[in-house]
Amino acid sequence: MNPASCYETRNRVVAVPARLKDGISDMVRRRQLYEGKAKVLFEGPEPGTLVQHFKDETSAFNNQKRGTITGKGVINNRISEYLMTKLGNIGVPTHLMRRLNMREQLVRELEIIPVTVVVRNIVAGSLAERFGLTEGDPLPRSIVEFYHKSDELGNPLVVEEHITAFGWASTQELDEMISLSLRINDFLSGLFLGIGIKLVDFRLEYGRLWENDMLRIFLADEITPDSCRLWDLETNEKLDKDRFRRDLGGIEEAYQEVARRLGILLPDGESSDITGPTMVQ
Ligand code: TMP
Numbered sequence: 001m002n003p004a005s006c007y008e009t010r011n012r013v014v015a016v017p018a019r020l021k022d023g024i025s026d027m028v029r030r031r032q033l034y035e036g037k038a039k040v041l042f043e044g045p046e047p048g049t050l051v052q053h054f055k056d057e058t059s060a061f062n063n064q065k066r067g068t069i070t071g072k073g074v075i076n077n078r079i080s081e082y083l084m085t086k087l088g089n090i091g092v093p094t095h096l097m098r099r100l101n102m103r104e105q106l107v108r109e110l111e112i113i114p115v116t117v118v119v120r121n122i123v124a125g126s127l128a129e130r131f132g133l134t135e136g137d138p139l140p141r142s143i144v145e146f147y148h149k150s151d152e153l154g155n156p157l158v159v160e161e162h163i164t165a166f167g168w169a170s171t172q173e174l175d176e177m178i179s180l181s182l183r184i185n186d187f188l189s190g191l192f193l194g195i196g197i198k199l200v201d202f203r204l205e206y207g208r209l210w211e212n213d214m215l216r217i218f219l220a221d222e223i224t225p226d227s228c229r230l231w232d233l234e235t236n237e238k239l240d241k242d243r244f245r246r247d248l249g250g251i252e253e254a255y256q257e258v259a260r261r262l263g264i265l266l267p268d269g270e271s272s273d274i275t276g277p278t279m280v281q
Helices: 072-089 125-131 160-165 171-193 251-262
Strands: 006-008 013-015 032-035 039-043 049-054 057-060 065-068 096-099 104-108 111-122 138-148 197-211 214-220 228-232
Touching: 049 072, 072 096, 072 104, 072 171, 072 251, 111 171, 138 160, 138 171, 160 171, 171 197, 171 214
Parallel strands: none
Antiparallel strands: 006 013, 032 039, 039 049, 049 104, 057 065, 096 104, 111 138, 111 197, 197 214, 197 228
16 A cells, blocks of 8 residues: 555554545544544554544533534644744644644644643633632733643642642643743743734643653643633734633634734635634534
């Protein structure tokens, strides 16, 4: 079989259609390892790799609100590829290996650390609610928070002692996650400022991987308008998933605007399935 036309999986060789553009047509052929709210992970073509597939589905408030934003997966795939590549260029280890097609990227298989890191620059969301603060107020310094990744428990806010005591991450890993997160925040804040966008807050996920007898921490998951709060610098217009959470409409247009300002071109052929937001409650 022509190597270019096959995926060699751990267990078998599977034929892949020659003109596979959006990764949907081969979904049934590969072994699915995990399905989340916005992404699917498949076994990758080689050991130690995974295929991360971006869906159009979305959810909020711990799955209580669900919807479909047509074309979101295509845009998020490109935005996350762009931002992770930029972070890789400044030396942040990321799971991204390369984009495969419209909706998929090849990523390193990591042992995911069950802690979500949130970095905040401006008061918004749960920080405003928890402490009765005014949304939009700049914070005197960036705040790093940790949440335990558990949908059943509602992803509770945790402190560093929980993380080390429960063995979710070691002290050294935690220090590395904090230092990487602050570096990512500095870099992305500047990058977004340059295109007239405030990086209000964002969430990051990390995983560990043995490399040459060394355990290293890699940035995982995605960086997209699903995982960040992005406000227009002049108008404070929301260009992120809060448009879905708060029923503001214009979700897909907002995501496209972020891609446009980043200089990401979505060629006609690739965006032809983008017809406008379709909300399913
Ligand atoms: P929060 O203000 O709701 O705690 O959210 C903080 C940031 O984390 C915000 O940019 C959105 C992101 N986030 C997610 O990506 N997924 C989630 O499930 C939650 C709760 C927040």
